[in-house]
Amino acid sequence: MKKSYYLFNPGRMSRKDNTLKFTPVDEEGNEGVPKYIPVESVNNLFCFGSMDANSSLFNFLGKQQILVHFFDYYEHYTGSFFPKDYLLSGKVLIAQAEHYLQPEKRMSLATRFVEAAAFNMLKNLRYYDNRGKETGIQIEKIESYLNQIPFAETVDSLMGIEGNIRMSYYEAFDIIINEFEMGNRTMQPPSNEVNALISFVNMLCYTLCLDMIYHTQLNPTISFLHEPGERRFSLALDIAEVFKPVLVDRLIFSLLNKRQLSDADFDKNLQYCLLKESGKKTVIEAWEAKLNETIKHRSLKRSVSYKHLVKLECYKLVKHIMGVEEYKPFKAWW
Amino acid sequence: MSFIISTHINYYFICRRKLWLFTHGIHMEHESDLVYEGRMIGEVSYTDRSKKYTEIEIMGSKIDYYDPNRKIVHEVKKSDQMEIAHEWQVKYYIWLLKQSGIEDVEGILEYPKMKIKKKVILTEEDENTLKQIVKDIELIINQKSCPPCIHKKYCHSCSYFDFCYIIE
Numbered sequence: 001m002k003k004s005y006y007l008f009n010p011g012r013m014s015r016k017d018n019t020l021k022f023t024p025v026d027e028e029g030n031e032g033v034p035k036y037i038p039v040e041s042v043n044n045l046f047c048f049g050s051m052d053a054n055s056s057l058f059n060f061l062g063k064q065q066i067l068v069h070f071f072d073y074y075e076h077y078t079g080s081f082f083p084k085d086y087l088l089s090g091k092v093l094i095a096q097a098e099h100y101l102q103p104e105k106r107m108s109l110a111t112r113f114v115e116a117a118a119f120n121m122l123k124n125l126r127y128y129d130n131r132g133k134e135t136g137i138q139i140e141k142i143e144s145y146l147n148q149i150p151f152a153e154t155v156d157s158l159m160g161i162e163g164n165i166r167m168s169y170y171e172a173f174d175i176i177i178n179e180f181e182m183g184n185r186t187m188q189p190p191s192n193e194v195n196a197l198i199s200f201v202n203m204l205c206y207t208l209c210l211d212m213i214y215h216t217q218l219n220p221t222i223s224f225l226h227e228p229g230e231r232r233f234s235l236a237l238d239i240a241e242v243f244k245p246v247l248v249d250r251l252i253f254s255l256l257n258k259r260q261l262s263d264a265d266f267d268k269n270l271q272y273c274l275l276k277e278s279g280k281k282t283v284i285e286a287w288e289a290k291l292n293e294t295i296k297h298r299s300l301k302r303s304v305s306y307k308h309l310v311k312l313e314c315y316k317l318v319k320h321i322m323g324v325e326e327y328k329p330f331k332a333w334w
Numbered sequence: 335m336s337f338i339i340s341t342h343i344n345y346y347f348i349c350r351r352k353l354w355l356f357t358h359g360i361h362m363e364h365e366s367d368l369v370y371e372g373r374m375i376g377e378v379s380y381t382d383r384s385k386k387y388t389e390i391e392i393m394g395s396k397i398d399y400y401d402p403n404r405k406i407v408h409e410v411k412k413s414d415q416m417e418i419a420h421e422w423q424v425k426y427y428i429w430l431l432k433q434s435g436i437e438d439v440e441g442i443l444e445y446p447k448m449k450i451k452k453k454v455i456l457t458e459e460d461e462n463t464l465k466q467i468v469k470d471i472e473l474i475i476n477q478k479s480c481p482p483c484i485h486k487k488y489c490h491s492c493s494y495f496d497f498c499y500i501i502e
């Protein structure tokens with residue numbers, strides 16, 4: 001089973017025969033005991049600490065189709081090492097571009113992303129509404145925005161509706177979350193604990209989608225809801241919309257309401273709030289556990305992990321753009 | 335101009351949808367542990383053979399082991415469940431060799447895990463059938479729409495299973 005490796009400590013990653021070797025280095029530059037990581041067990045690497053590496057490492061990682069995601073000191077995603085595509089399909093690429101270029105085809109896909117995202121958000125709100133958290137107002141608001149979707153004629157207006165839906169949804173966070181206040185959604189930099197958490201876990205979700213896209217024939221830069229090339233690999237942003245309520249938000253509610261995270265896990269300043277290393281580790285552990293959780297899939301009739309759901313979403317998109325079958329986005333059915 | 339390769343012949347007998355998807359660049363084989371196992375069996379069985387025998391590529395089709403002295407094509411497979419598809423794949427190799435002037439080649443299908451070997455020959459009738467198969471394959475892959483799922487029991491062990499059967 002391949003897994004993600006999260007690197008927090010500074011050190012040097014190198015190739016040692018057909019294994020990865022990580023040598024920690026402390027502040028004075030003293031080398032610690034090296035750790036060996038069999039390359040077959042690596043799905044991808046997340047670099048939070050500072051890593052020394054040379055080109056032979058990246059050549060090796062590239063051959064093994066391992067992605068590396070980088071983050072700066074403030075936990076911002078700064079980019080990925082994205083090895084050369086190994087699943088090239090000219091026909092899929094052309095069909096994907098065609099679905100972007102033809103306004104009706106693009107709108108059809110963009111609409112499905114927004115609808116599925118909203119459906120999954122409502123699912124969360126209703127869950128809490130049934131458990132005594134009064135989110136009825138937000139549910140109604142989102143439902144009325146949903147009714148506007150069929151009248152949206154451009155992707156821009158659709159994005160506007162999506163923004164309104166998300167704003168109403170975030171309003172409910174203060175009702176759902178017990179101890180912490182979120183207030184307005186602030187991103188750069190996040191102003192409080194909840195905002196810091198949302199930013200951090202959203203980023204994990206984005207990299208997950210990117211990883212899954214990489215292992216399919218889809219091109220990560222051609223997107224439908226988000227404008228292609230607008231920041232990062234925008235197809236990953238499209239797919240993340242569908243999964244954020246299910247993967248990201250539920251995780252945040254549970255981490256905070258079960259008090260797995262506390263004040264001490266955050267680094268607070270006048271201007272910003274960030275997760276401390278202890279906090280990041282807790283979040284990542286919970287995130288990994290979530291991704292490996294399985295559900296019985298209705299159409300496949302077998303258990304699949306949450307992580308695999310994202311890959312399946314990519315398959316459905318490939319089928320849609322190749323005219324095999326219309327895309328039915330993932331909507332949490334339980 | 336792209337060739338009809340032995341993979342097409344193999345998939346033609348197993349599933350036309352898979353044949354169409356494969357030709358349209360939708361490859362899934364890297365996802366499957368079974369495919370990986372099959373490849374490993376091919377690599378680790380008969381290891382002494384690699385020097386004596388030659389890997390050749392003919393009209394886009396790769397023959398893993400061809401013994402030019404005895405004129406034998408060897409094809410290693412995991413299990414004989416898809417035997418018809420395997421047989422025609424080997425017949426196709428023999429036919430390709432014949433078309434490039436190498437006559438009287440025979441094939442051996444090998445299932446090392448099951449300790450079974452089967453001889454394959456190409457008759458004149460087979461050649462005519464292959465001509466028809468190639469025509470059929472061209473029709474299928476040039477078809478605009480993807481053929482439907484076949485809903486067979488063996489779909490479950492196919493590397494395209496998730497792709498084909500994921501709906502929502």
